[in-house]
Amino acid sequence: MNDLDPQDQAVRRRLLLQAAVAFGLAGSLPTVRAQDAPAQLRIGFQKSAVNLVVLKQQGALEKRFPATRVQWVEFPAGPQLLEALAVGSLEFGLTGDTPPVFAQAAGKDLLYVGAEPAKPLSSAILVPPDSPLRSLGDLKGRRIALQKGSSSHYLLVRALHKAGLSWSDIQPVYLPPADARAAFERGSVDAWVIWDPYYAATELALRPRVLTDGRGLTGNNSFYLASRPLVHGHPQVVQALLAELSAADAWVQAHRKEAAQQVADFSGLSLATVHRFIARRPASPVRPLDAAAAREQQRVADTFRQLGLIPQPIQVADIVWQPGREGPALQAASRTAP
Secondary structure (H helix, E strand, O other): OOOOOHHHHHHHHHHHHHHHHHOOOOOOOOOOOHHHOOOEEEEEEOOOOHHHHHHHHHOHHHHHOOOOEEEEEEOOOHHHHHHHHHOOOOOEEEEEOHHHHHHHHOOOOOEEEEEEOOOHHHEEEEEOOOOOOOOHHHHOOOEEEEOOOOHHHHHHHHHHHHHOOOHHHOEEEEOOHHHHHHHHHHOOOOEEEEEOOHHHHHHHHHOOEEEEEOOOOOOOOEEEEEOHHHHHHOHHHHHHHHHHHHHHHHHHHHOHHHHHHHHHHHHOOOHHHHHHHHHOOOOOOOEOOOHHHHHHHHHHHHHHHHOOOOOOOOOHHHHEOOOOOOOHHHHHHHHHOO
8 A cells, every 4th residue: 555755645635625625625625534534435446447556556535534444346347247236245346327217127236426537538439450340330240349338338338320220230248357358368259348457458568440439429427426325424524535537636646647557456457557557547536416417317328228228218317426415315216226
């Protein structure tokens, strides 16, 4: 675990105060008394979750909540993470845009509590360097690897729509990232839809061609979700988490070299891979979802419903946390949620 030196600690304190101001907290950090903190806080994350990885490597939450047992659990993709959150094995985690839609449609009990800015450059449809596929229209009839219910699923849906193709025009091959890369290398699939850092690692190792990235197709948004007991019982802890994440991101922006090393140390990825995917990741402070973010996420949900890929329509706003309204508002939402 890496500790910050005294100068960086002062910088971090300043960044935390700035994050508190952004949340409208009167220039002070959310106060969490020891007796108000949860006994345990289990956090789900992926290798791409830079802000969470930095918090983990620096031990920031362990210092902020000394009476809380903080546990970190890594997942290969968002669907698996949200399944763990829904069954009570986690309290907090980060995923892309699509996993929460599938989780809500399946009746999973979870809440959106924060969002990072869009990252359209951080996911792509890849083909081998010698592939005959040159345009999105060439995907017709092809075998395409993707993680079902992930952000790559939505990117592929949007790409097919742009090309005038339907979902039935392709052969989706549902695989988690590690298996999908193996299939891609063997030539068992014609294309692979994937996100960073798997995208960056594959670029450096295999030199694939990028058929398209997310620009003009999807924001590739990232969302923080939490269990209802955490939000109901410890709203100030949630606010403190979002402030800590924003401070971590500001530290990353100011210390790219050190941040890349911390992510590499944790993940086992090469420094070159980490530098590549951090370079196309914009500044990513964390905020509660605003109306625009909820509307964009609703478009994701409506798209999958129209395709028949989720069983029923959902209202994203029903499970969006509104700070300061943890009680009746969320309880009413839970009664009306599908």
